[in-house]
Amino acid sequence: CSKDFLDRGALDAVTNESFWETEAQLEQAVNGCYAYLKGKNVVDMEKLADNAIYPPMSDYLAISTGNYDFTLGTLNSEWANQYAGIRRCNHFLENYRKAQGIRDEKMNQFAGEVRFLRAFLYSYLSFFFGDVPLVTNTLNIGDEQVYGPRTPRAQVADFILQQLDSAAAELPVSYDAADLGRITKGAALGWKSRVALFYGKYDVAEAAAKAVMDLNEYHLYTAGGANSYNELFSHKGRLSAGANKETILARLYLIDVATHNMSRECQVPDQTSRFCPTQSLVNTYLCTDGMPIEKSPLYNEGAQQEYADVFENRDPRMAQTILAPGAEWGGKDDGDQDAAPSAIFNLPKFNSDKKGCVTATGYYFTKYVEVSAVGTYNKDQNDIHIMRYAEVLLNYAEAREMQGKLTQADLDMTINLLRDRVGMHHMILSELAAWGLNVREEIRRERRVELALEGQRYFDILRWKQGSLLAEDVKGMKKAFVPGYMQPYVESVPVDADGYMIVNSNRRFVDPKNYLWPIPLTQVQRNPALGQNPGWE
């Protein structure tokens, strides 16, 4: 009958008191925080905007159409997930200094990684919801802060930027292979440029982007020759393959350990593609002469006879992003007359006979598709690139332009590097002026093209205050290009005045309401002090 008979402690856990002692423990705690680094979800967010669509109802489509309310599940899961990650980071930052005798360099790295992750999570929270409670310490039940009000968005933004500065100071520029995937100084600076751009702090964005460029650590991926842009998003471009010096921040995957379903979703060979490129995205690509389709002599809409014509004479990134006739694909039977599987894509498929991948818009993505991963559900181990050097270059150019400081030299050290990689005509200020094009618009176009299917378009639309774009009907290819034998399957699809299929309509975007998400019902119910965003009350 010993007194400690009832002392039955944990058998599969370590108490907080006995943790935080060794370097290995700290590293494990840091690793725990990486669980909240966003992954394929980043790409899915492409469906919030006007680059890609999957027409049947889904949460992201509901948000993009504006037809949703505060009960939508995604709202609450985004809220709860980011705060769960923030709590984990706060717990680390409050405790890690208890460990003794660890090299400063390592301590700084750990702190920098976690600080970055916390700032990263707050970025999404503030992008989505605007004002959010700023919690920088671990909370307990009964703490006043649990039921506290929201912190103004500007204050949250300042916190994020300040934390990213600290992280940049603490983090190393690079790691050994064993630490592949960890947050670097470049990631902190690059992310800072993205956040600063979002909040209109162009000088900050410019400086941060320039700081990344000056690290001289990152270079555009060119190992794939002319096809490098596409290859970056394939297995060859994975960070672990060694050739990629472009990606600054990625969520890593590993076959049968952590996988996603990206390739299959793009070209699923017996259903409808979950990512159908929109006509709006297709129309964004310049012609090879550097002129938009409305102006380029290389593009004569009236003269186009068939589907393949749309891909003629376009920015090479178009065919490396959107599946062009003649390209290899994993979707099996395409829309050609026979019903036999084919490794080469020719025509879009509209009939759901399970023999091949169907598209709602007439287009498919090839970017992010690893053909070998299409045949199996959820067995894709491609990196999800959250931030790459190309974006930093774009951030720099945009920040310069917004401050009215853009020079041709700026373009040459940024956007024209991107164009060089694919062999595209340079962006030349004088030319743009001569063609009557708006520089700002062209820089934005460049961003949309370069970063298509990387989950950034929605946030760009928000910060450019172009919400009205989301209220427009979503369109697909010209119905007339659908071959006669396939016509019965698009018969019921309405078309616009120019003959383009209308894939999604009845959309709305209310300014300013739709620039922010509503605070989720669950959270409002649990803490009425949160209030609600304008228009959502």
Added chain:
Amino acid sequence: QDFATAGTAMHHVYGYQAQRKQLQTLGEVLQRIEKQHDVSFICRSELLQLKVNTGRQDFRGKAFVPSLLAVIRPYGLKLKQITAQQFAISATGEFKPQEGDNDRNPGNGAALPLLRPGFSALHSAALAGSRWSRIQVRRITGMVRGAGNIPLPGVTVTVKGTGNGTVTDADGRFEINVPGNDAILLFSYVGYLPKEVPVSDQQQVDVVLNEDMRQLNQVVVVGYGTQKKVNLTGAVASVSEKELAGRPITSMSTALQGLLPGLTAINNTGFPGASNATLRIRGTGTTNNSNPFILIDGVPGDLNYLNPADIESVSVLKDAASAAIYGSRAANGVILITTKRGKQNQQPVLSYNGYYGIQQPYAKPKMLGAAEYMEMLNEAQRNVNLPETYTEEDIQKVKDGSDPDFFANTNWPDALYKSYAPQQQHNVSLNGGSRDLTYYLSYGRQNQEGLVTGDNYWAVRNNARVRLNALRLFDIVDIDANLGYIDRTRNQPAGQTDYNSGPIYSSLTMSPLNPVKFTNGTWGYGGGSSNPVAMATDGGYDQFKSQEVTGNVSAKVHIWKNLDFTVQYGTNIINQRNAAFSRKIDYYYPDSGDFWYTNATSNQLAMRDHTGRMENLSTVLNYSFSLQRHNFKALAGYQQETYRYESFYASKQNFPSDEVPVFSLGSDNPNATGDAYQYALRSWFGRLNYDFDEKYLLELNVRYDGSSRYAPDRRYGTFPSASAGWRFTQENFIKNSSVTRWLSEGKLRASYGSLGNQYGADGVAYSEWYPYLEVLTGVSTMPIGQELTRGMAQTTLANPLLRWEKVNMLNLGIDLAFFKNRLTFSGDWFDKRTKDIQLKVPQPDVLGLQVPDQNAGEVSNKGWELSLGWTDQVNEVSYGFTTQLSDVRNKMLNLGGAPPVLDERILQVGYPIDAFYGYRTDGLAQESDFTKDPSTGRLTPNFPIFDADKGKVAPGDLKYRDLNGDGIITADKDREVIGDAFPRYTYSFRGQLGWKNLDFSFFIQGVGKGNGYINSIGLHTFQAFGSYPQEVHRDRWTPENTDAWYPRFTYLDSRNTTARQSDYWLQNAAYLRLKNIQLGYTLPARWTSRLRIQQLRMYVSADNLFTKTDYFYAYDPETIITNGGTYPQVKTFVFGLNINFK
């Protein structure tokens, strides 16, 4: 009656006292005395065969005469001394004419009158043709049987008015001497109604006794002991093996359904080897673990996998007073299971009972054919402005079967289910004992096959049990050793069977256009969902094996008169392993043979190994004494329990052969994890029973409990209770009144007490087992350095303030018996209040961790239970019924100030726990509910809608009701409680009828009120991928069919479905079910006795034969929440055999 309780009753519950009673023939007794004392006896030879009960007499003392007299006198015998060494034994009155004997006080051993010589000595046999033969003492033989014509051993047979008596032997046979021609034989037996049989001149009297269904006189197992039912002051329900016999029961929890008022068993699956019956005693008392505390022979255990044939009795302790002795564990009520033990002084009896039968699915979804599906899909897409998928030409392909690979017409549930599957069970037991040692050995095997093609569903269970009782060891100790072993295996397809995965679910997600197999013989496929038949057949297996040893040994030391001490050690060791081997299924294009799809990158073996060890030690001191008519019983005890669970999991991929899944052959992705937890409990308890003349009854209990779940300063809780009873029929004013002509027994009961519960809300191990500790555990993270990486993090907040959950319960009850106990009635009313519920009060998510349990809630359960029984016999027909009705109203009283959880199942003060919460609806919108724009033809609804639905609402959509009248439907302002999932008014009716060798019984059971909700593809079509239309969907809204049940089809848009929970989709889960019907026939003993067969009964039985309900046709009304992926409930038909050999 006294005889029954004192006789060599087979009911071990009398414990020690009963077992000392000895049944011997008079001849044996006399022989023993002759040897010991060098004397001789003479008597009539037939008297030597008379069975007498020697009680505690051992005749060793010099004065054996008073002892012998005491033994024989109840049988109407006298003892006379003839010489110093010679005695004569005769029936009373035999000597009257000669001697004028007036042995009025034989018990005092006074001088015995000398008997004149002339009797034969004991060894010289009978006095044939002596003058004694004219005396009218006749020998009558006979047999006593009980229900089902089972011979009853140990029945007391007495001649009314004489005290002459005997007891039936192991075969139910008896012999008795009856004086005169108009004697009346009185038969009595514990648990049976006594019976009087007048004897005229027959030599053979065969009797059938009726079970005393009301069991007022029975002894009931209560916490740490037994109690006569008449003396119970708490609310205790019990059943014995008789109620359980003969039914094809796969698990005990299922068997208890409807048998015990106040115990609700919800059983909704026919899954082989599963025991999904949820047991609730008096409702759901807490938001947490509401499972009753189950003790098997005094040791905590799991009743589901016990062999039902091994069970002797089940008691359910419902109120606080009865359960309080188990204080800490008893908040949800207690179920006490007593297993069988060997019978004393019985030759070995070998019993076989078994059955073989078939199972059929209770119901399955009726899917529509491919052509109709295609037309409906087009309609569903058209309705939401999406392009139609199929052309007329495509539909024609299905109709003419011209493209069987891509335009097939498959009914997937039909393809997956077999029409029936066998099920069988066989039990063999051996039972018997001597005076000092009894044994019970049993072995049972149950084999259940599944209803799914591919034969990957099956379960086998082997149960073995050995129970040995050594009595009177060193004259003071009784030892009870009980060892049980369960070995069971449950197999299912590798994908398991979940409500939203596995082949059963997938059969609803597979397009009818896909064939089971392509024309070239390979597995059919069509995208979107894996072929469920392929999964069930070739997908590999998931096999769960469990070996469980339960052992308990107890020693009862009879320290002093009425003082005994019991120490019991019990352990339960569980070894379980789940091995899942999933095979890669590749699908190929039927025409080209090209690879199409595969479900995995390679085959995979995953094993999880669990071990658990529970150890329980208890000591109990019992003392009882009487002061005149004041009877006291006192009990004090100590108990401790420890439990330790450990598991590890390993997996590997890529095995070269699907036939040899062994880890050493796998090459990729080795992975291993594991976890463990432990707990300990320590308790002291005491009980005091007092009664005055069995008329005024009082019981007091207290338990002091400690649990390792709480911080050291909060570990202990005290749980007291009191109960009282008044047997008003014992009062003279009733006894002496005419009321007794119809009222045989009456008792009022009242109890109040406090119970505890240590179990919190379900969660990860550490939040359950040491919630007061702040800990970090392994968490998954992203691969770093191209390696699988694990991290450490805190995932749940700790709560060092957590303490016991407390239940206070008031119980009032009445027990009545009428017409010589043939009609019985029992009623109880209770008010149960659970306080300090360990509740995960939802917090704003800025907290960032899973919330810990807090002592926050308060729940009230008020209810009542009624049961009424009748049993009687008219000539050769015995019949009876028992009916029960009970109700519990559950209500959340307090949530600790936390805001209500407004989800589809809510927690809100004033409402039942987990009540259905949703919108109110006004049916389907018709065109008249819209305003039509004459120019564009656009329809604008004239009723409130959701803002998110703007522009989409059309005729045929559900009309939601604007509860707050603000003109718009919103989730925060227009929802309310729409239904209660907990069954109300549960009832049962059980009837039985016996005529000669035939027996018939039926059992009806049901729920009077309740709600269910079928979600997603279980009920809907076109609301998600792979949700295909069922026959009922023909009745959807179209402009031509405006009076429809189902809203218009809206492809992949769930506005009108259960995704928005509303009263429109709430199911009425009330039902009435013929749970079991059974007909048995016992072969006449004269046919079978030569084969040493004591009894041979054959029966046919059917379970779930008939159900009347308004529930959705495809699922069982006890499945109140489903997505359609649950294994179906089954109907069973069996043929069974019970044989006893001796």
